[in-house]
Amino acid sequence: MTSTSRDDRVVADARTPLRVRLQHAWRPFRESSRISRGLIFSGAGLIVAFLLLALVGPLVYPYEGTQYRDEVSPGTFITFPELAPPSAERWLGTTRDQFDILARIIDGATLAFAVVAVAVSIAMVVGVTLGLLSGYRGGRLDRIIVTSMDAVYAFPPLVLAIIVSFVLAAYISPGVPSAAAAVGLVYIPQYFRVVRNHTLSVKQEPFVEAARSFGARNRTVLGRYVFFNVVQTVPVILTLNAADAILVLASLGFLGYGVQPPTPEWGYDISQAVNDVAAGIWWTALWPGLAIVLLVTALTLVGEGLNDVINPLLRARGKAGRKIKAMPTPRREASDVDGERLAARVRDLRVGYRTASGPLWAVDGVSFDLKPGECVALVGESGCGKSSMGRAMLRLMPPGGVVQGQVEIGGTDVVTASESEVRKLRGEGASLMFQEPMTRLNPLQRVSDHFVEMIKTHLPKTSREQARAMARDALVQVGIPPTRIDNYPHEFSGGMRQRVMLAMSIVLTPRVIVADEPTTALDVIVESQILSILERLRVEEQVGILLITHNLGVVAEACDRVAVMYAGKIVEMGPVDEIFTNPKHPYTRGLVASTISLNTTELRSIGGYPPSLVDPPKGCRFAPRCPHVMEHCTESPPELTDVGPDQRAACFLYPGAGQPVPKGVVVPSGDPQVSGI
Amino acid sequence: MKVGSLGRYIAQRLLLAIPMVFILLTLLFLLLHAAPGDPVTATLGGRLPPEELAQRKEALGLNDPIYVQYFRYIGGAVTGDFGNPITDPRSVVQIVLDTAPATIELAVAGMLVAVMLGVTVGAVSGRLRDTPFDIGGRLFGILIYAAPVFWTGLLAQLYFSVNLGVLPSQQRAGGFDAPESITGFYVFDSIITGDMAALGNVLSHLVLPAVTLGLLVGGIFIRLVRVNMLQTLRSDYVEAARARGLKEHVVLFRHAFKTALIPIVTIMGLQFAMLIGNAVLTEKTFTWPGLAQALVNFIGARDYAAVQGIVTFIALVIVGVSLLIDILTGLIDPRVRY
Numbered sequence A: 001m002t003s004t005s006r007d008d009r010v011v012a013d014a015r016t017p018l019r020v021r022l023q024h025a026w027r028p029f030r031e032s033s034r035i036s037r038g039l040i041f042s043g044a045g046l047i048v049a050f051l052l053l054a055l056v057g058p059l060v061y062p063y064e065g066t067q068y069r070d071e072v073s074p075g076t077f078i079t080f081p082e083l084a085p086p087s088a089e090r091w092l093g094t095t096r097d098q099f100d101i102l103a104r105i106i107d108g109a110t111l112a113f114a115v116v117a118v119a120v121s122i123a124m125v126v127g128v129t130l131g132l133l134s135g136y137r138g139g140r141l142d143r144i145i146v147t148s149m150d151a152v153y154a155f156p157p158l159v160l161a162i163i164v165s166f167v168l169a170a171y172i173s174p175g176v177p178s179a180a181a182a183v184g185l186v187y188i189p190q191y192f193r194v195v196r197n198h199t200l201s202v203k204q205e206p207f208v209e210a211a212r213s214f215g216a217r218n219r220t221v222l223g224r225y226v227f228f229n230v231v232q233t234v235p236v237i238l239t240l241n242a243a244d245a246i247l248v249l250a251s252l253g254f255l256g257y258g259v260q261p262p263t264p265e266w267g268y269d270i271s272q273a274v275n276d277v278a279a280g281i282w283w284t285a286l287w288p289g290l291a292i293v294l295l296v297t298a299l300t301l302v303g304e305g306l307n308d309v310i311n312p313l314l315r316a317r318g319k320a321g322r323k324i325k326a327m328p329t330p331r332r333e334a335s336d337v338d339g340e341r342l343a344a345r346v347r348d349l350r351v352g353y354r355t356a357s358g359p360l361w362a363v364d365g366v367s368f369d370l371k372p373g374e375c376v377a378l379v380g381e382s383g384c385g386k387s388s389m390g391r392a393m394l395r396l397m398p399p400g401g402v403v404q405g406q407v408e409i410g411g412t413d414v415v416t417a418s419e420s421e422v423r424k425l426r427g428e429g430a431s432l433m434f435q436e437p438m439t440r441l442n443p444l445q446r447v448s449d450h451f452v453e454m455i456k457t458h459l460p461k462t463s464r465e466q467a468r469a470m471a472r473d474a475l476v477q478v479g480i481p482p483t484r485i486d487n488y489p490h491e492f493s494g495g496m497r498q499r500v501m502l503a504m505s506i507v508l509t510p511r512v513i514v515a516d517e518p519t520t521a522l523d524v525i526v527e528s529q530i531l532s533i534l535e536r537l538r539v540e541e542q543v544g545i546l547l548i549t550h551n552l553g554v555v556a557e558a559c560d561r562v563a564v565m566y567a568g569k570i571v572e573m574g575p576v577d578e579i580f581t582n583p584k585h586p587y588t589r590g591l592v593a594s595t596i597s598l599n600t601t602e603l604r605s606i607g608g609y610p611p612s613l614v615d616p617p618k619g620c621r622f623a624p625r626c627p628h629v630m631e632h633c634t635e636s637p638p639e640l641t642d643v644g645p646d647q648r649a650a651c652f653l654y655p656g657a658g659q660p661v662p663k664g665v666v667v668p669s670g671d672p673q674v675s676g677i
Numbered sequence B: 001m002k003v004g005s006l007g008r009y010i011a012q013r014l015l016l017a018i019p020m021v022f023i024l025l026t027l028l029f030l031l032l033h034a035a036p037g038d039p040v041t042a043t044l045g046g047r048l049p050p051e052e053l054a055q056r057k058e059a060l061g062l063n064d065p066i067y068v069q070y071f072r073y074i075g076g077a078v079t080g081d082f083g084n085p086i087t088d089p090r091s092v093v094q095i096v097l098d099t100a101p102a103t104i105e106l107a108v109a110g111m112l113v114a115v116m117l118g119v120t121v122g123a124v125s126g127r128l129r130d131t132p133f134d135i136g137g138r139l140f141g142i143l144i145y146a147a148p149v150f151w152t153g154l155l156a157q158l159y160f161s162v163n164l165g166v167l168p169s170q171q172r173a174g175g176f177d178a179p180e181s182i183t184g185f186y187v188f189d190s191i192i193t194g195d196m197a198a199l200g201n202v203l204s205h206l207v208l209p210a211v212t213l214g215l216l217v218g219g220i221f222i223r224l225v226r227v228n229m230l231q232t233l234r235s236d237y238v239e240a241a242r243a244r245g246l247k248e249h250v251v252l253f254r255h256a257f258k259t260a261l262i263p264i265v266t267i268m269g270l271q272f273a274m275l276i277g278n279a280v281l282t283e284k285t286f287t288w289p290g291l292a293q294a295l296v297n298f299i300g301a302r303d304y305a306a307v308q309g310i311v312t313f314i315a316l317v318i319v320g321v322s323l324l325i326d327i328l329t330g331l332i333d334p335r336v337r338y
């Protein structure tokens, strides 16, 4: 039996500590799209309207649902008309039984709320109790309950409800309790699953295991955490169940197994209208149905909206296709005419995203050249915009992202070229390798399909056999047996998948390869294999490589030049040797001092964190963390300036960065250890 | 692909289905025997003399201890004997054979409508996220889900049958044009007998119920396909496919859309239960002489034996369908087999 379910997707992770959870409780709402919030509010408004109708309506409206005559004076009755169409007097008309339809709608609403409230309570109490018990006790009991719940869940809810009401009818006369029991039973499994899953996951938490040794506290801890997690999930299930329950109740009524006729109930009323329809009478069927549609829609809107908010995957992170406005347009430099042919030429490149906390420039004016056969390393802390840069080289933007500036590859300006030109370039003129090899291949396609599809897109005249031959060549180059060409991605290890990706990157011999941390997820042996393949391409095929990496060891081994990025800008650029032995920018010094690995934890040697890109510092972006910060550093941004042969840095410590170095400031010496950063 | 892994996978699924069947049948047995008294008295009490009632009870084995009845029930269900109704001379199996084709025909036609609607609108909605088309699609999905199928059915009858008079609203075929029944699947029957008048007649009767049912289930598909599409569209391999310079329609269809459909197969299995529930209502609305209608009638007659038999059959079909879906998923998605 399959275990996918509607509620699985709303099951939240139970591992975050309580306090953090509370702090972030409101955040999803803030970050949710306006549409989600609109859904929730309009739905909630409708529900309130129906609640008013159900609670206040019976008091205000003069007639009752089962009333067919009115006492005008004591003892004198006027019977209501039969099948009167809607009029000023009887807004919704009357039924064949001379009932006032509006009165029946109102009473029907009262009944619906009563039944749903009882039904959902039954389901919740039973489901939560069983879930706690099953998850907490585990073992055989758990397995039996789970399978039973799966069985109930798999069974058609309506048929189940019919059977239950059928059996119950032998004990009690049809009414709210029996209808509620029939409707409620159906939803037990959903609460059960959520609670059981949370209980299980919380039970395995180390702190609960620890608490276990203290005996009694164990249950309190468990209860509290399960409760908190479930409370997050239950509103969604609850509203969606209530919506369902109203439909099931109406269906029972329509089939004649609901409450005792002629109690006003929307489904029953529709069943009474069946013959009217054949006679062309519309109002008896229309109104009760409309009431159902509106109330169920309202509940669904709230449920869906809440789910959108709670489920982060669906939360909008920037809106598709919309341009970021109110951002400065870039300066455009004229192309150098003299220079040698470049593999890639990047000028004033900017990458912007629209995020929940505001628009930001993840890459903010980056310029550099990549020569054929050259390997440039791009280093910097996580979040400084390296991947954004890499993607921008191919204009590969997620929804809500924009690229500005200039990226020239093989005579095409990637930023302004037409969609089809850029597409042509991707994979053929420039390849992009990603960090995570595990998820980059389509799980449903064989490796050969990936190759054939790509080769035939770029070289339409190639036959399938030729394409496969090319693919086999490329696989051999990266050290994968060509016999494995027809395997599926999941049949390869991570290292092999990355080599498959590399083979795809080189199969059309591009002039540029952008490799975004291609070896981070892999072990050192695979890493050096991949680096040596890149090295060979660089030397033999004159491919220009932009290697994004965390690993300074890789930089030293494989690259000619290094560009150091900080908060969206290049702060220093120069030959590998110079950067390692004679770093100029205080940030570079910090990086080199922390040696080998550049991940954030190591960078604590500098202290602090990169600034927010939504509202970056006005002057030098490194100023808040810089040990050499000067007064004017916070006033205007430094420009890249020559600090050595072929070496440039953006720091006011060096003349030419925009401001003279003030007297008394000692330019740090070459050795980062000595300079004490 | 290695046959072995698929075979092992199927065997595994089959093994998992066995406890499921067992528990489902046990629950049904307990549920139906929770009612007081015995089925014969409940059904025929007051209408037959007491001696005859006792005789019937004896004949049906209702005087046996409950566990004997239980094992007889399970044994029967497993060997394809669903018992005999109290109020109908036919066996439950015969009733199923007589009425199930109508239900299957309706369900298949409804599923077709649902899949076509749900997959296209859902996929386009996901692609055009937050555009008017998307919002319209989502709203339609929610509204149609919120509308009881018998109500939309009645409104459709009112408009197309009563007001316009273009489509029939009752039964599976009308007048003298009903096809000669061979398999019980009228569409199929009229095609193999080459009776085009009957085919037109049968199809025109099928339109309203199938579309009514299909719209409802389609509404759910729209929502699910859309969410899946949103997820695959932002998946790593879709980005990687773009990075290889594939054409946008290839990226969308071969990479995003196809994987977005895998969960749909699973969901189709889950929706099957819902489809049955709604088939009950649709059959009643359109007086469609199917299995669900038969069940409703037996419930009306309080015929426990028939209800138990039919519901047992439905339970087995549900387990079977979910097994089938699992196997289908295994065929489509190579990862599942491991």
Ligand SMILES: Nc1ncnc2c1ncn2[C@@H]1O[C@H](COP(=O)(O)OP(=O)(O)O)[C@@H](O)[C@H]1O
Pocket (backbone or CB within 6 Å): A317, A318, A353, A354, A355, A362, A380, A381, A382, A383, A384, A385, A386, A387, A388, A389, A398, A400, A401, A613
């Ligand atoms: N799709 C996106 N939408 C919004 N913001 C993004 C997106 N991708 C990246 N960012 C933001 O841009 C900044 C740079 O990210 P990234 O380019 O991935 O940096 P790096 O690769 O150096 O870690 C980060 O602050 C990140 O939050």
Ligand code: SF4
Pocket (backbone or CB within 6 Å): A585, A586, A587, A620, A621, A622, A623, A624, A626, A627, A628, A629, A630, A633, A638, A650, A651, A652, A653
């Ligand atoms: S410009 Fe000022 S703050 Fe920025 S790195 Fe140089 S010295 Fe530090």
Ligand SMILES: [Mg+2]
Pocket (backbone or CB within 6 Å): A383, A386, A387, A388
């Ligand atoms: Mg990155």
